[in-house]
Amino acid sequence: MDEKSQGEILKEKLFHEKKNGWENISEEGKNKIFDYCEGYMKFLNRSKTEREIVSNCEEMAKNKGFIDIRHISNLNVGDKIYYNNRGKSIYLAVIGSDPIEAGINVVGSHADSPRLDLKPNPIYEDDGFAYFKTHYYGGIKKYQWTTIPLAIHGIIAKTNGEKIKINIGEDESDPIFTITDLLPHLAQEQMEKKLKDGISGEDLNILIGSIPFNDEKVSDKVKLNILNILNQKYGIKEVDFLSSEIEIVPAMKARSLGFDRSMVAAYGQDDKVCVYTSITAMLDMNIPKTTAVCIISDKEEIGSVGNTGMESHVFDTFMSVILNKLNINVPNLLDKVFCNSRMLSADVDAGVDPTYASVSEKNNASFLGKGIGLCKYTGARGKSGASDANAEFVAEVRNLFEKNNIKYQISELGKVDVGGGGTIAYILANKGMDVIDCGVPVLSMHAPYEVTSKFDIFEAYRTYKAFWEE
Ligand code: MN
Ligand code: MN
Numbered sequence: 001m002d003e004k005s006q007g008e009i010l011k012e013k014l015f016h017e018k019k020n021g022w023e024n025i026s027e028e029g030k031n032k033i034f035d036y037c038e039g040y041m042k043f044l045n046r047s048k049t050e051r052e053i054v055s056n057c058e059e060m061a062k063n064k065g066f067i068d069i070r071h072i073s074n075l076n077v078g079d080k081i082y083y084n085n086r087g088k089s090i091y092l093a094v095i096g097s098d099p100i101e102a103g104i105n106v107v108g109s110h111a112d113s114p115r116l117d118l119k120p121n122p123i124y125e126d127d128g129f130a131y132f133k134t135h136y137y138g139g140i141k142k143y144q145w146t147t148i149p150l151a152i153h154g155i156i157a158k159t160n161g162e163k164i165k166i167n168i169g170e171d172e173s174d175p176i177f178t179i180t181d182l183l184p185h186l187a188q189e190q191m192e193k194k195l196k197d198g199i200s201g202e203d204l205n206i207l208i209g210s211i212p213f214n215d216e217k218v219s220d221k222v223k224l225n226i227l228n229i230l231n232q233k234y235g236i237k238e239v240d241f242l243s244s245e246i247e248i249v250p251a252m253k254a255r256s257l258g259f260d261r262s263m264v265a266a267y268g269q270d271d272k273v274c275v276y277t278s279i280t281a282m283l284d285m286n287i288p289k290t291t292a293v294c295i296i297s298d299k300e301e302i303g304s305v306g307n308t309g310m311e312s313h314v315f316d317t318f319m320s321v322i323l324n325k326l327n328i329n330v331p332n333l334l335d336k337v338f339c340n341s342r343m344l345s346a347d348v349d350a351g352v353d354p355t356y357a358s359v360s361e362k363n364n365a366s367f368l369g370k371g372i373g374l375c376k377y378t379g380a381r382g383k384s385g386a387s388d389a390n391a392e393f394v395a396e397v398r399n400l401f402e403k404n405n406i407k408y409q410i411s412e413l414g415k416v417d418v419g420g421g422g423t424i425a426y427i428l429a430n431k432g433m434d435v436i437d438c439g440v441p442v443l444s445m446h447a448p449y450e451v452t453s454k455f456d457i458f459e460a461y462r463t464y465k466a467f468w469e470e
Contacts, residue, residue: 048153267450369453406463
């Protein structure tokens, strides 16, 4: 082999080259990644909504010895606890050996994904079909949600306190639902519209039936027949939809993508990919020095608002209860703990899509297969609204990655002046924590079927575990 030239040696030493993580990977290493992602895909298939995620994560945690914080009176080093906030967000913690005053290490993701919610009065009949009216949740491209198989998940709360769970469209023997679109032959006018106006919010109507109830005397026979089916199956009446939370999600299963099976295609990987990688990291971890906290929040896609969103004070209450039960709480201690704490805001990142490369600036963009993606700052147009990680903290995180041989990349969300986005990072930063966004690059983000790289998924798991175990 030729000897390396002086320039080559110098370049290797001085340049920051981001290599594809699959290069030089051993067969054993690849199998480990693929095995881990099998578990991830199974999790996705049974966890499509925030309620399902929280209940499955609670179950997984209980199986590993985590206890509901309300059922424990004194906390000690090594104790594992959680708090389930109204079935829609959950916080977990492992008490570390160092005093908690010195701070905690948080990894926080979100369980909600873009979807279609049923309106409070959803059911109606039109020209022999029965439909559900929807109101979309989060940032979607509406045209992507037509003509695909859809499933119905959610709960109906009855006035007698009973809660009925609904999950239909996932089992092979279940029916599915869909939103129709116009045939091209008659779509001249629609096709002239801007893409964002091609399908309007009020067009997102779910087709749910077409057989009329067999009685000449009544009107709305198809609606009546559907309500009759729902009454027999779930014991509900039309009025019960008023107190329901029913979500329409793609009925597609998570699948390996590509001849080489290197990627995952699935609904809701924003942000279930960070939910799964962080919860499994927490369940697999040894007792840490610094108290480890895992947040799985709700409502991120619509601004983290409400009592299950990260903006609520329920998380602060959870932390206060920990301080109380460690028998160390004093006035302002919580503020001090927060100011000494560090957080990885675990949320997905926009991966470079070669077909749409013009929106990315490639030196500052994340690529699938090149490892976990860091965003030093979010925000848009002049960093407006950005949560910007301090350089000193970025150096700490870099050091963690380099020590543990974790592949990482630091990027911005798209070109300057093209776009931007936000996560829950700023909320914890406002409490005084050092926070950086740190997640998995995704293609087709917010679409019914999103794409990630298995390599990055496993690096995310390794990242969160190393961060907590440091
Ligand atoms: Mn997200
Ligand atoms: Mn999102």
